[in-house]
Amino acid sequence: MQLPAPIAALTRRMEAMTLLGIVVVAGALWGFVALAAEMLEGDLHAFDEAVLLALRTPGDPTNPIGGPQVEVAMRDLTALGGVTILTLMTAAVLAYLILRGARASALFVLCAVLGGQLLSHFAKFAFSRPRPDLVPHGVDVATASFPSGHSMMAAVTYLTLAVMLVRTEKRRRIRAFLVIMAALLAALVGTSRVYLGVHWPSDVLAGWSLGAAWALGVALLARWLARRGRIEPEAPCEAEPAEATLAR
Numbered sequence: 001m002q003l004p005a006p007i008a009a010l011t012r013r014m015e016a017m018t019l020l021g022i023v024v025v026a027g028a029l030w031g032f033v034a035l036a037a038e039m040l041e042g043d044l045h046a047f048d049e050a051v052l053l054a055l056r057t058p059g060d061p062t063n064p065i066g067g068p069q070v071e072v073a074m075r076d077l078t079a080l081g082g083v084t085i086l087t088l089m090t091a092a093v094l095a096y097l098i099l100r101g102a103r104a105s106a107l108f109v110l111c112a113v114l115g116g117q118l119l120s121h122f123a124k125f126a127f128s129r130p131r132p133d134l135v136p137h138g139v140d141v142a143t144a145s146f147p148s149g150h151s152m153m154a155a156v157t158y159l160t161l162a163v164m165l166v167r168t169e170k171r172r173r174i175r176a177f178l179v180i181m182a183a184l185l186a187a188l189v190g191t192s193r194v195y196l197g198v199h200w201p202s203d204v205l206a207g208w209s210l211g212a213a214w215a216l217g218v219a220l221l222a223r224w225l226a227r228r229g230r231i232e233p234e235a236p237c238e239a240e241p242a243e244a245t246l247a248r
Contacts, residue, residue, distance in 0.1 A: 018223065021220045024216055025216045029210075031209040032147070032206050032213065035205055036127065039129065039146055044200070044202040047201065051194065052134050055194065055195050055197075061135045070195075071196075075138065077188045077192040078150060080154065080189050081151065086113075086154070086157045089157065089158070089161065090113050093165065094106045097164070097168070100168060102168065102231075102232045104230065104231040108222060108225070109161065113160055113161075115214075116152070116153065116215075119152075119156075120147070120152045120156070121149075124147070124149060125144070129145040132199065135197040137198045139196055145200060147203055147210055150190070150207070151193060151203070154185060154189040154211070155214075158183075159182045159186065159215030160218050162179050163179070163215060163218065163219040163222070164218075166178055167222065168235055170235045172237055175237070186211065
């Protein structure tokens, strides 16, 4: 039985998006594995040192560039990747989904974020890389360095929340805004960790890679579960006013 043309086109588009998502997830995982291998072999040491020192006043590694105001701002930004803020953000999105009647999606989000947290702890335990000792730490730290937990959990949490909120939003520009803001927050958190001297740059790159792979995997799994009626379906994407005008 041949599907109507609009439905067939939509099906092909969804399949293409799924394939693209799988490719991106595979690429992000490959990036993490490559960084881990290079880190274990010690090949990233020169790169890590060069970046850390570039963020310090020449000749004085104890003094970050930009002055006290920038350092305070970076401490504020790094808090966006901490457990307290991420928990509050997750709780807010869970409440929003429940109020919309998407209880299955809310439970899925909770499991996805908790799963990402467990993966982050396991990765730190597995690699046990020491923290940088090249420059003073701008904030207190207690765990291992690789991958950056703040960077990874910012990517896991913000991107996961974004892709799940996108499923409830019909307007494309709002969908794009949510994803861009999530990526920007994750980028700022990771950058602050390097600036404050508590992570090597390769730690942050690895955290971003693994966190993004996890969040994109969550998006693909959500689509698969929705097709089987396990969670609420995605809202149909509406054309923007300009697109609608051109279509007419």
